[in-house]
Amino acid sequence: MTDASTSTPSVIERTRHIAAGAPIVGAHFLGRTAVLVLGEEALLLVPEEGEERRVAVHGGGILSAASDGARVVTGGDDGKVVASGANGDIEILATDEKQRWIDRVATGPDGAVAWSAGKTAHVRTGKGEVRTLEVPSSVGGLAFAPKGLRLAIAHYNGVTLWFPNAKAAPERFEWRGSHHEVNFSPDGKFLLTAMQEPMLHGWRLHDRKDMRMSGYSARVRSLSWTADGGWLATSGAEQLILWPFSSKDGPMGKTPRQLAAFGVRVEVVACHPKQEVIAIGYEDGLVLLVRLDDGAEILAKKPDKVPVSALAWDGAGTLLAWGAEDGKAGTISLA
Amino acid sequence: MSESTDKIPVTVLTGYLGAGKTTLLNRILSEPHGKKYAVIVNEFGEIGIDNELIVNADEEVFEMNNGCICCTVRGDLIRIIEGLMRRKGKFDAIIVETTGLADPAPVAQTFFVDENVGKRTKLDAVVTVADAKWLKERLKDAPEAKNQIAFADVILINKTDLVTDAELREIEARIRGINPYAKLHRTERANIALSEVLGRNAFDLDRILDIEPEFLHADGHDHDHHHGHDHKHDHSHGGLKHYHDEDMQSLSLSTDKPLNPDKFFPWVQDLVAKDGPSILRCKGILSFKDDPERFVIQGVHMILDGDHQRPWKDDEKRSSRLVFIGRKLPEEKIRNGFASCVA
Ligand SMILES: [Zn+2]
Numbered sequence: 018m019t020d021a022s023t024s025t026p027s028v029i030e031r032t033r034h035i036a037a038g039a040p041i042v043g044a045h046f047l048g049r050t051a052v053l054v055l056g057e058e059a060l061l062l063v064p065e066e067g068e069e070r071r072v073a074v075h076g077g078g079i080l081s082a083a084s085d086g087a088r089v090v091t092g093g094d095d096g097k098v099v100a101s102g103a104n105g106d107i108e109i110l111a112t113d114e115k116q117r118w119i120d121r122v123a124t125g126p127d128g129a130v131a132w133s134a135g136k137t138a139h140v141r142t143g144k145g146e147v148r149t150l151e152v153p154s155s156v157g158g159l160a161f162a163p164k165g166l167r168l169a170i171a172h173y174n175g176v177t178l179w180f181p182n183a184k185a186a187p188e189r190f191e192w193r194g195s196h197h198e199v200n201f202s203p204d205g206k207f208l209l210t211a212m213q214e215p216m217l218h219g220w221r222l223h224d225r226k227d228m229r230m231s232g233y234s235a236r237v238r239s240l241s242w243t244a245d246g247g248w249l250a251t252s253g254a255e256q257l258i259l260w261p262f263s264s265k266d267g268p269m270g271k272t273p274r275q276l277a278a279f280g281v282r283v284e285v286v287a288c289h290p291k292q293e294v295i296a297i298g299y300e301d302g303l304v305l306l307v308r309l310d311d312g313a314e315i316l317a318k319k320p321d322k323v324p325v326s327a328l329a330w331d332g333a334g335t336l337l338a339w340g341a342e343d344g345k346a347g348t349i350s351l352a
Numbered sequence: 353m354s355e356s357t358d359k360i361p362v363t364v365l366t367g368y369l370g371a372g373k374t375t376l377l378n379r380i381l382s383e384p385h386g387k388k389y390a391v392i393v394n395e396f397g398e399i400g401i402d403n404e405l406i407v408n409a410d411e412e413v414f415e416m417n418n419g420c421i422c423c424t425v426r427g428d429l430i431r432i433i434e435g436l437m438r439r440k441g442k443f444d445a446i447i448v449e450t451t452g453l454a455d456p457a458p459v460a461q462t463f464f465v466d467e468n469v470g471k472r473t474k475l476d477a478v479v480t481v482a483d484a485k486w487l488k489e490r491l492k493d494a495p496e497a498k499n500q501i502a503f504a505d506v507i508l509i510n511k512t513d514l515v516t517d518a519e520l521r522e523i524e525a526r527i528r529g530i531n532p533y534a535k536l537h538r539t540e541r542a543n544i545a546l547s548e549v550l551g552r553n554a555f556d557l558d559r560i561l562d563i564e565p566e567f568l569h570a571d572g573h574d575h576d577h578h579h580g581h582d583h584k585h586d587h588s589h590g591g592l593k594h595y596h597d598e599d600m601q602s603l604s605l606s607t608d609k610p611l612n613p614d615k616f617f618p619w620v621q622d623l624v625a626k627d628g629p630s631i632l633r634c635k636g637i638l639s640f641k642d643d644p645e646r647f648v649i650q651g652v653h654m655i656l657d658g659d660h661q662r663p664w665k666d667d668e669k670r671s672s673r674l675v676f677i678g679r680k681l682p683e684e685k686i687r688n689g690f691a692s693c694v695a
Contacts, residue, residue: 056438078438194417
């Protein structure tokens with residue numbers, strides 16, 4: 018099925034292989050250090066040079082993670098929100114008084130952090146002030162707008178947009194159904210959610226125009242914007258699905274670009290921070306890099322039947338980290 | 353909906369407030385079975401559950417965006433099960449305790465609608481605890497209680513020490529009038545062998561073998577009395593009192609003639625698409641023309657699941673049987689539709 022493994026140029030030999038010892042649920046970079054988020058208790062720090070290091074962050078499952086490039090923030094079923102640095106220092110940002118699960122976390126501008134427990138969303142500003150907002154149902158996703166302190170909170174039947182520092186009432190964007198991952202376009206003009214059904218929903222913020230992006234075979238779990246914000250790369254289909262966002266109408270009335278089809282579900286996508294290159298992780302373990310202008314493919318990991326669960330680029334775009342559900346991981350140097 | 357061994361089994365405990373759900377739950381957790389359970393309890397439930405892995409749920413029922421009232425899932429359960437799977441290996445099974453007011457259908461549907469949940473867990477059975485003394489009243493005033501009985505795979509008639517034998521038989525008959533297919537147990541303080549409530553595989557297609565009504569075997573005729581008038585009528589078969597609930601009922605169809613799959617599938621899919629809201633559950637074992645294998649089917653509201661089960665045995669009678677449990681089922685339409693699927 019994946020003939021790519023024999024006919025495509027490969028960077029596999031540049032891989033540093035890592036055995037994390039636990040399922041990997043996320044990956045981030047802090048400088049040149051890869052941070053692998055494990056399903057339970059710990060992060061695994063993988064510096065470019067030197068030994069891997071396990072850092073205990075939660076007393077249980079790690080439910081979500083996000084990074085602003087300076088810290089990795091995690092939420093756990095121990096009710097804690099923890100920020101970790103590349104050197105392994107950790108800071109407990111918040112502890113839920115009832116030890117409720119911290120379901121979602123997000124990082125924002127100037128050190129702001131958001132998290133949610135059930136129906137309650139919190140924002141902690143860079144100065145350490147905490148604000149709280151209750152939404153009508155469990156929070157499915159959190160995202161900060163690219164500019165200003167503005168938080169999108171996805172939930173059942175829509176998204177609440179909240180300026181935690183303003184007196185103004187939160188704005189509601191409604192669309193029937195259950196909304197999970199939420200995301201702003203990098204220019205701040207569009208708001209997107211991944212729904213319980215295999216589709217995305219979107220709103221153009223200035224006129225609240227709705228957009229429906231469907232055709233997926235599974236719930237979309239991974240969304241990533243290309244460096245110039247022109248494309249939204251998504252998982253959830255048997256190929257890479259890219260929605261065009263360079264015009265003022267975004268993807269309205271347009272069909273998506275489809276690349277790198279192998280008859281295997283795309284599980285996770287990560288756009289290169291500088292070039293129009295996208296790393297794609299598949300359900301069968303394959304990791305491919307695909308270049309947008311000509312669709313050229315480079316093999317980064319061979320399929321091994323274990324779903325890829327995490328992908329991340331460092332800020333320079335010369336290191337790629339991947340992680341899989343069985344705890345295998347790798348970093349690939351592309352410099 | 354079926355197979356797979358490494359999926360975590362999930363037992364759903366339902367029952368009206370005070371029936372003894374928590375007693376049963378504590379019994380399950382405290383017996384020396386060497387197994388670890390992750391327990392999902394409702395936030396408003398009775399307290400006093402002693403277990404390491406315990407999660408509070410909000411019972412958020414979400415409609416899917418197709419706009420249909422029966423196509424619902426438990427949104428919080430999707431989130432919680434995803435989170436629990438981060439700790440896979442720390443527990444052997446999951447128990448979901450619902451509030452007394454909960455409808456079991458959204459809970460069950462969650463396991464079939466959400467791909468991620470369905471990949472990692474499987475619904476084992478819906479177990480309903482009923483209060484021997486108060487169930488009759490609840491069936492009158494609480495539609496939820498009726499739903500919980502109709503939906504159940506296993507029913508515990510609890511607190512039997514508080515009623516007479518005659519009252520107990522009447523309660524059983526009432527339950528049978530709604531759901532003749534559940535396994536029925538009489539208990540006092542929810543004392544029951546755990547093997548009777550756990551590991552039932554009630555939603556496993558391979559285990560759809562016993563869809564004979566539990567005590568109506570002897571009668572030999574279909575129970576198709578649905579009169580639409582306002583009083584409960586009871587009548588006697590083989591010495592057993594049998595009530596027919598006015599709106600919640602079961603419907604059993606059977607034929608010895610082989611079915612035409614090209615007629616049957618469009619018919620049953622159309623039926624659940626149109627009448628899904630009134631169909632709580634269905635199960636069937638089917639014999640198709642020129643097909644050497646038994647076909648099994650089951651469903652919850654509009655969700656249908658079916659597969660070949662195994663070859664018909666040489667000495668086995670090849671017949672088809674399909675049962676529905678639901679509310680105000682369009683009986684004539686279903687009977688005629690089924691009859692028209694004969695090859
Ligand atoms: Zn429906």
